[in-house]
């Protein structure tokens with residue numbers, strides 16, 4: 001069994017930001033992620049087309065930086081080559097990962113012990129520590145014994161991990177998150193629309209022309225567009241089949257562009273927990289309990305003029321600052 005000061009659940013932007021910050025302070029950190037790679041909702045996808053492939057950002061397509069602290073971080077990521085500016089929309093710079101959106105989390109994960117393909121199933125109190133159980137081949141297995149656990153998973157997944165009698169359970173119990181359908185269409189021809197269209201109608205939340213993002217190679221000279229459906233539209237169609245969603249969103253896209261779409265390849269994905277809403281907001285930007293369970297993530301922040309990636313970063317840094325107070329140090333004495 002592994003022993004560490006802190007176990008971080010989730011290798012998205014918030015989990016890796018706090019893991020990296022605490023690691024730099026000299027804490028023994030272990031990060032576990034159920035997926036095969038880092039990124040979470042900042043992930044990208046490759047889809048084969050013939051003997052080549054197209055690539056696209058499956059979750060967050062681009063993000064902004066509004067607060068001085070995040071602008072500073074964004075500038076450091078730009079210098080490290082993990083992101084770059086893409087478009088200017090509504091007088092704001094929008095940033096994208098280079099060559100894909102998970103480049104930031106890859107950069108952070110490189111310097112940390114991250115265990116991928118490892119799903120945490122249960123947390124159990126053992127004296128003054130937490131026993132962390134993970135999914136094994138046939139059963140759950142006790143994987144680590146740690147002082148503190150930081151959960152960076154979306155609210156409903158976080159709720160499921162908390163012990164049934166845990167104090168934070170009632171706080172998270174009523175936090176909901178909106179779903180979002182996303183489709184990718186690889187077209188033979190480029191369309192005569194802007195590289196980034198935000199809320200063109202009630203159905204579509206955004207359209208991004210992936211070829212226009214810096215350092216993206218697309219196979220077979222195809223033109224790759226990603227459409228994110230609006231949260232309202234997606235929530236009303238949670239249980240639709242992927243084929244039906246592809247048809248409805250492609251039609252909405254054709255109607256918006258008023259151009260013929262020659263689709264060579266497509267892809268459809270439903271994010272069950274895509275975006276937070278006002279019932280998750282927490283003044284501090286994180287949740288904590290004296291027994292060593294702490295929670296961070298975008299959905300805890302989004303009323304402070306930030307959202308998405310910046311909110312996730314803010315939440316992780318606010319929790320880092322809190323945990324850097326003498327509390328953890330006292331424990332290790």
Ligand SMILES: Cc1cc2nc3c(=O)[nH]c(=O)nc-3n(C[C@H](O)[C@H](O)[C@H](O)COP(=O)(O)OP(=O)(O)OC[C@H]3O[C@@H](n4cnc5c(N)ncnc54)[C@H](O)[C@@H]3O)c2cc1C
Pocket residue numbers: 009010011012013014015032033034035038039040041042058059060061062063064118119120121152153154157161180182228271273274275296297298299307308309310312
């Ligand atoms: C379709 C879509 C469009 C978006 N558009 C934008 C945008 O335009 N601009 C913007 O700023 N933001 C946008 N966002 C939001 C942005 O992607 C998120 O705010 C941000 O990535 C959240 O990061 P996080 O680390 O808090 O959570 P996540 O990225 O969700 O990370 C949580 C991680 O925890 C892992 N995990 C969960 N449960 C377990 C478990 N039991 N064991 C181990 N690991 C576990 C998950 O696999 C995941 O990797 C968008 C998101 C989506 C889905």
